[in-house]
Each structure stands twice: as C-alpha cells, then as structure tokens.
Amino acid sequence: SQQGEEDPQALSIQEGENATMNCSYKTSINNLQWYRQNSGRGLVHLILIRSNEREKHSGRLRVTLDTSKKSSSLLITASRAADTASYFCATRIGTYKYIFGTGTRLKVLA
C-alpha cells in the first residue's frame, strides 16, 4: 500500500453531523499534516500534529495521531455545507519531499 492512504474514499453526511476520516502511513514521521482541497483549487493547510503529540484541536477540527499504528484521524465537528471538499493527509519524507495521501471526498448535505 502507499504512504498516506485515507479512508473512507468518500463520505456523505448531513449538516451538523460529525465527519471522521482516517489516514495510514508506512514510514516513521516527524509530523503529519492535513490539507483541504476545494474542487478545482489548490490545497489549504489545516493542521499539523507532531509525532510526540497524540491529539490536537483547532476550532472544529480534532486530529489524533497513533504512531504505534501509523495512523491519524481528522474529525470535523458540527459540519457545514462549506466543509464539502477533499481532505488529504501529508507526511514529509526526508528533508524536502512531501507525500500526500489518496484523499477523502467529503460531501456535507444542507
């Protein structure tokens, strides 16, 4: 499997519900990041969690990291229609190379 695989590939929820997406990776990491991509647009950095952190919050975002399982999850609470986007995890390999995951397409229905 690839470095950075998200599941589910697609998720459809109602506005106000929570959305959880997961990322698994293969190699050791110093940190893991989550990005959002609106349709046809560039990626926007959401949150970074370091390898010595287990959980991090930013507004309605909650990220967890389990280095023993090489996995991370992104929780978006009280989702809004504007959260509709693709979400990618990213890890840095070496000094200058970043690997993005396969992405989760989130659709929030109003």
Add this chain to the structure above:
Amino acid sequence: EPEVTQTPSHQVTQMGQEVILRCVPISNHLYFYWYRQILGQKVEFLVSFYNNEISEKSEIFDDQFSVERPDGSNFTLKIRSTKLEDSAMYFCASSDSLAKNIQYFGAGTRLSVL
C-alpha cells in the same frame, strides 16, 4: 494575505510541444515545490527547490521536466515534449520554513495535452 499565483489557469497544447508553467511564490519564501494531480487522483510530488537548485525529485520528474527560478520571483516548470499522460493539474507551492512544515499552494494550472 500573500498568496501563490500560477499562470495560466488552463494550458492546452499538442502532444510533443514544450510547455512552461509559471508560478510566483510568496515573496519571502525559500522553499518551492511542484506537484501534479491527475483528475480525481492523489496529489503527487514532483520536485522541491531550494537555494537555486533541486533539493529532491520524484521518479515522475524525468529528463522531460525541468525547473527554474529565473529572476528571483518566478518559479517555472518546463515540460520539454508533452505526452498525453502529462495532462493533469499542476500545483506550485512554497514555504518559508522547513520547521513549520506548512506549504502554501497556488490554484493550479490545468494542462491538457491533445
């Protein structure tokens, strides 16, 4: 707020032609990147650039690809002889610090090779 700008937004070319995709990174940033995203697929790392030289490149970034920072503000990706499979969105990104690990992305250039 400063942003990364990419031009053109859409480039159509014939197979075998050369294309140059242009990016203007955020002005005080030092690290520059190109990524590719084939429609509906993952974002793939192509190359990173620092201190006027390539820092790292992927297996995708073969001899057909080159990057340049010609004038201290622009950052270009050249594909010498385009192939049909080069059709994709190409994203430029920049960052000011490896420690922060935050990359700022442009809106992308959609390359269509006919």
